[in-house]
Amino acid sequence: MSEKERWQAAERLALVLTEGGLQRMSARALAVFLFTDAETVTMGDIADRLGVSAGSVSGAVKALLSVGLIERLPAPGSRREHYRLRDDAWSTLFSTQNTVVRVMLQAAETGIATTASGDPAHERLTRMRDFYEFLLGELPGLLRRWQEQHSPR
Amino acid sequence: MSEKERWQAAERLALVLTEGGLQRMSARALAVFLFTDAETVTMGDIADRLGVSAGSVSGAVKALLSVGLIERLPAPGSRREHYRLRDDAWSTLFSTQNTVVRVMLQAAETGIATTASGDPAHERLTRMRDFYEFLLGELPGLLRRWQEQHSPR
DNA sequence: GCTAAAGTTCGGAAATTTCTGAAGGCTTCG
DNA sequence: CGAAGCCTTCAGAAATTTCCGAACTTTAGC
Numbered sequence: 055m056s057e058k059e060r061w062q063a064a065e066r067l068a069l070v071l072t073e074g075g076l077q078r079m080s081a082r083a084l085a086v087f088l089f090t091d092a093e094t095v096t097m098g099d100i101a102d103r104l105g106v107s108a109g110s111v112s113g114a115v116k117a118l119l120s121v122g123l124i125e126r127l128p129a130p131g132s133r134r135e136h137y138r139l140r141d142d143a144w145s146t147l148f149s150t151q152n153t154v155v156r157v158m159l160q161a162a163e164t165g166i167a168t169t170a171s172g173d174p175a176h177e178r179l180t181r182m183r184d185f186y187e188f189l190l191g192e193l194p195g196l197l198r199r200w201q202e203q204h205s206p207r
Numbered sequence: 208m209s210e211k212e213r214w215q216a217a218e219r220l221a222l223v224l225t226e227g228g229l230q231r232m233s234a235r236a237l238a239v240f241l242f243t244d245a246e247t248v249t250m251g252d253i254a255d256r257l258g259v260s261a262g263s264v265s266g267a268v269k270a271l272l273s274v275g276l277i278e279r280l281p282a283p284g285s286r287r288e289h290y291r292l293r294d295d296a297w298s299t300l301f302s303t304q305n306t307v308v309r310v311m312l313q314a315a316e317t318g319i320a321t322t323a324s325g326d327p328a329h330e331r332l333t334r335m336r337d338f339y340e341f342l343l344g345e346l347p348g349l350l351r352r353w354q355e356q357h358s359p360r
Numbered sequence: 361g362c363t364a365a366a367g368t369t370c371g372g373a374a375a376t377t378t379c380t381g382a383a384g385g386c387t388t389c390g
Numbered sequence: 391c392g393a394a395g396c397c398t399t400c401a402g403a404a405a406t407t408t409c410c411g412a413a414c415t416t417t418a419g420c
Contacts, residue, residue, distance in 0.1 A: 060321035067314035168213035
């Protein structure tokens with residue numbers, strides 16, 4: 055029963071990740087990486103656990119690899135590839151916000167460039183730019199504090 | 208031509224906001240609120256600007272109101288309602304991350320409760336919990352620093 | 361090399377999201 | 391009170407996303 059609850063929690067997490075921008079299947083696969091008992095998992099493991107096709111898993115794993123949330127392990131002469139969640143997965147996931155902030159910043163600056171000082175739009179866009187500039191400046195320090203606290207020395 | 212560039216920038220911003228979790232039409236409407244020259248806009252203004260139906264605008268404005276990004280202005284005996292972007296729209300938008308963090312945290316704790324200390328899954332879930340706990344602790348200070356810097360006194 | 365398991369790719373089906381258009385309700389003004 | 395404008399709601403259509411399944415490629419082991 056506890057086992058059942060565990061995978062319910064996994065699926066709930068997947069839903070949140072989906073709303074956070076991840077593809078549905080990628081999110082579910084990530085939940086497996088997180089909640090599995092094994093040290094590493096294969097694509098077959100994921101397909102079995104989720105009850106989905108190998109094709110779907112292939113795409114999901116590829117996506118997770120590309121954003122650096124999981125890693126492929128050196129497979130010593132095995133027929134299947136093994137993968138696992140990276141230790142820094144969560145800070146990596148958070149760091150994607152960094153690029154979002156940059157795009158917002160640039161959109162604001164483009165808008166500012168097309169408006170005259172004094173226009174209401176100019177005011178609003180400037181406020182927006184200031185905020186995201188502030189945010190962009192804060193993020194590095196935030197991640198640094200995390201790393202210091204988490205791996206002292 | 209500059210006018211054209213401006214609304215191109217607006218549509219680009221809308222795309223980013225969409226990827227950030229907003230509904231497509233809400234994102235486009237928000238872009239109008241941001242880039243318009245007028246102090247306030249009506250639903251008709253938005254519909255004209257975006258070339259969409261009144262029904263779509265109604266839903267989008269409703270959503271933006273509910274998350275506190277725009278506000279309805281006291282309309283002194285006018286037939287149409289006027290709305291405008293709230294001054295604290297961006298910090299409000301950022302604050303929605305706060306609830307995301309809480310859900311992630313809770314998912315991790317649920318998972319931890321279903322695993323035994325020493326399980327690989329237990330380790331992973333604990334790391335996850337630690338990160339989001341850290342994040343949750345940092346966010347208030349971050350917003351406070353913004354408000355201090357932005358409205359000194 | 362041959363075989364078979366594992367993984368990849370991609371066309372199309374299914375499901376979900378998103379938008380419209382029309383009907384109806386509410387409010388202001390004459 | 392009546393008319394007209396503005397807004398809301400909702401069913402259905404359109405568009406997009408998502409997934410499967412089958413064919414193809416690659417690699418390990420014999």
